[in-house]
Amino acid sequence: xxxxxxxxxxxxxxxxxxxxxxxxxxxxxxxxxxxxxxxxxxxxxxxxxxxxxxxxxxxxxxxxxxxxxxxxxxxxxxxxxxxxxxxxxxxxxxxxxxxxxxxxxxxxxxxxxxxxxxxxxxxxxxxxxxxxxxxxxxxxxxxxxxxxxxxxxxxxxxxxxxxxxxxxxxxxxxxxxxxxxxxxxxxxxxxxxxxxxxxxxxxxxxxxxxxxxxxxxxxxxxxxxxxxxxxxxxx
Numbered sequence: 001x002x003x004x005x006x007x008x009x010x011x012x013x014x015x016x017x018x019x020x021x022x023x024x025x026x027x028x029x030x031x032x033x034x035x036x037x038x039x040x041x042x043x044x045x046x047x048x049x050x051x052x053x054x055x056x057x058x059x060x061x062x063x064x065x066x067x068x069x070x071x072x073x074x075x076x077x078x079x080x081x082x083x084x085x086x087x088x089x090x091x092x093x094x095x096x097x098x099x100x101x102x103x104x105x106x107x108x109x110x111x112x113x114x115x116x117x118x119x120x121x122x123x124x125x126x127x128x129x130x131x132x133x134x135x136x137x138x139x140x141x142x143x144x145x146x147x148x149x150x151x152x153x154x155x156x157x158x159x160x161x162x163x164x165x166x167x168x169x170x171x172x173x174x175x176x177x178x179x180x181x182x183x184x185x186x187x188x189x190x191x192x193x194x195x196x197x198x199x200x201x202x203x204x205x206x207x208x209x210x211x212x213x214x215x216x217x218x219x220x221x222x223x224x225x226x227x228x229x230x231x232x233x234x235x
Contacts, residue, residue, distance in 0.1 A: 003178055004193075004221050004233050010170040011182070011193050017163040018190070024156050029149040036142040043135040050128050057121050064114045071107045075100055185229055193231045204228040 024030070078100045087093040171179060185192035194202035199213060206227040208216065215223050216234055223232050 002221065003174055004231075006170075006173050007178060007182060007193055007231075008233060010167070010174060010179075011191050013163070013166045013170045015191055017160075017167050020156075020160060020163055024153070024160065027149070027152060027156075029145055029152055033142065033145050033149050036138050036145065039138050040135060040142060043131050043138065046131050047128065047135070050124050050131070054121060054124050054128075057117050057124070061114060061117050061121070064110050064117070068107055068110050068114070071103050071110070075103045075107070078103065182231070185231065189228045189230050191230075193233060194225075196232050196234055201225040201228060201230060201232055203230040203232075208232075 078096065082093075082096050082100070087096060182192050189203060191203070196202065196208075196216070197205075199208050199216075200206065201208070204225060204227050206225065208223065209226055212223045212226065220234060222234060224230070225232055
């Protein structure tokens, strides 16, 4: 049997294997499994972001608390100094009072920011708990579906291995060079081998060029489609 006839028969079982693998990938259980897996990964990302936000907020809250404590000390020191060393004129008194008031205003601003961050931190804690609950439910459902899919895959793998063996056996008698050419074409055009139909490529339906028609008349076993790159069997 000619190489190209063997290649044609090889393609039939190779396409059957591709169809079965596609069917396995498209199973309902597999789709559900991937959906829950993606959801779990998404929730992990959400949790990681919350943890990062909480860590940043914690550092900022600690810094604010330290600064408020320092500023309160400065206010107390300034007030004590004002009482102990009364200014000699009204302008100096106003200047010292303004400085104390500025410190108090800064403290108020920091305290407001600290209060807001505490509320935000509590909200993050609630969000984190909610995410963990959702993730736990999704994980339980993922585990349940995985058991079903593992059984399904185990059964399907028997036929899959049979088809792979069938494909391997069908390659007997075909040169390695021709098989490599077949696989290269298959990456962009499937099926990679087709028949000639009234001077047209059976794959893309483009009419053969004058040069390709001359090759056909010369009695070659195949030509390559100038449009899609498929091998066009003549006989």
